[in-house]
Amino acid sequence: MSNALYPFAVFFAAIFTSNILLTNYLGMCSFLSVSKELETSAGLGIAVTFVMAVTTALNWIVYELVLIPFNLEYLRFIVFIIVIAAFVQLIEMIIERYSEGLYFALGIFLPLITVNCAILGASLFMVIREYTFMTSFFFGLGSGLGWLLAIMAMAGIRQRLRTAKIPYGLEGAGIALIIAGFMAMAFMGFNGMISIS
Amino acid sequence: MKQTPEFDHIQQQMQPGVITLEGFLGSDKRNLIDIIVEDEGTVRRHDQTNQAIAERMQYFRDAGFDGLGEFITLDENFDVRVDSVRGKLPSPFGGPGMYEKVNTTVLNKKINKEITFTDLHIHFIKDHGFYQGKGSSYRLEPTDLIEILQVAPTEV
């Protein structure tokens, strides 16, 4: 594959074949608690996509320009988290001040996103897989979209489940995890499409 | 299960002393979302919906209103009393609307069991599927409501 197309390949792989939620099982807790309604899921998914794309790019810059020159690669866990937390805080303040509509749609989810391990996961994968800046950005964007796709599919399924009789003890988290498992198996069907190591 | 910050805020509103003296959660230490999800499961397993139960509660409340605080007989098997006091309460779930402090007591003469609920309860069940925390003296078990009010099974 030519190098120019590599970011796009990564982008598509991140959505379908190595979906950060269904393949790597990252970002489950907010996924489980918010995925009961289609609208809120979409809102959270979009917020996650935005934060993931930008922080992955930001973290690449910090990693290449600060951590590597000082031989401090091992500090990436702490540093990435600090960057993510600060970014989310800043964005929340900006959105609250300048767009009330956006604040009501997304703003309430922002505190929930900081602790979403998928965000940190995306940045860490970028390091392990040694992506370039462009690829990192597309990887972050793709992972976010993959997460969005998974959460909306889950919300759709759970809305249909409202009228079903769920065995005692499996309501809520139980049935949601079982469904996530089925969805993960279904997504494995995409495996032939693109393969990225 | 983890819940959204919105639910955390609502759970705060349900604490004792915020809207009512006892609050709406009783001694239940679980997250609000878990309480709602468990009751929802119970309701579905009895072939019911929250809507149907709330509508039936509303039916008794409206019918008993004219009694002005006295028991009146309804549909042969039921005695209903509706009394109210001045003042309105906001809902801990937020949103528009204040709920009157109206208590409806229904006595099912056939099985000789009685249950009491308020307008806030009807709103909780209809709009949010919330039956109040276990251990709260105002908790309504969905099974009791279904049995005493004789809620007809709903086709979904």
Added chain:
Amino acid sequence: MLSSLFVSVSVITLISLFLALLMVIADATVGNYGMARITINNDKVLDVEAGRPLLSTLKSEEIFIPSACGGRGSCGLCKVKVVEGGGNYLPTELPLLEKEDIDNLIRISCQLKVKNDMSIEIPEELFSVRQFETKVESIRDLTHDIKEVRLKLIDPPSIEMKAGQFIQFEVPEYELTDEAVYRAYSMASAPSETDVVELQIRLVPNGICTTYVHEHLKEGQDVSINGPYGDFFLRDTDRDIICIAGGSGMAPIKSILLDMAEKGSKRKARYFFGARSARDLFLVDEMKELEQKMEDFKFIPALSEPQPEDNWTGETGLITDVVHRLVESAPDAEAYLCGSPGMIDACIKVLSDLGVPQEHIYYDKFA
């Protein structure tokens, strides 16, 4: 070894410092709304710290907009006309507003945040609403579940009110609660008693305020109240007056009757008081006194469930039936109602049947 430790610690410190600095700058610029100027009725000007809801901003400037839900966006009472500077309507405001309100630029002040200069309009009466520090002068039982509480005003020492209005009573944190809560109560004292506010408070199960008053409040204690509020007061007309109120609903009616007696009003007035049994009756002697003092006033208590030991010889039955029975037709009357929602609805029906025009039936909408 030591130098790499030093380097790693300083890198992390510097990164954190940089981000913290960024936060502080953001907080001071983006998060800080600075000051804003609020112009009221094209006349009064307030310079306030922006960033908070209009309702609480006005409250800290001693302008009290009525609210029953404590700023949760549930009651819709805190409507304010914002001529300029309000920005877009928030999704939490829209369910509480009619199309007419929106055409008239009315906003829900507990949801609208002050972000820039604004020009607003408030009815003149709200300017006379004040916060009062008071001391409990006396608490006495009127019935098994109603207490009369008299509050002596300390600061400011006098209140200007119309008979029939209400005040908001602040319940401080106690026992199970962790924050102050406000509840509205009608004033039973006459407007002429400017240094005292008298309330009738009935114990409601699971009620935050009534439990506080019945089980914790002591004589001599400090109480904060604010008011007066309400458009439930005696209209200045020549119409006959029909009052219907039971239990603690007597408070505003008593205030209205005392006021009428003092001013020598010659209007015909009837007060129908509904209760269950004799133990729910109270202040009967005071009512009899008023019958003597006033030109044409009768107090008509009715018991719906008189007990044999009551030896009741007065009217019996539901208050609505009693009104129906004793009043022929009343197209020239005004009606003042105070009680539970069920009672008020039933009374409105009966009064309409008797010919009382809808626009002349008054009741307190906050309850």
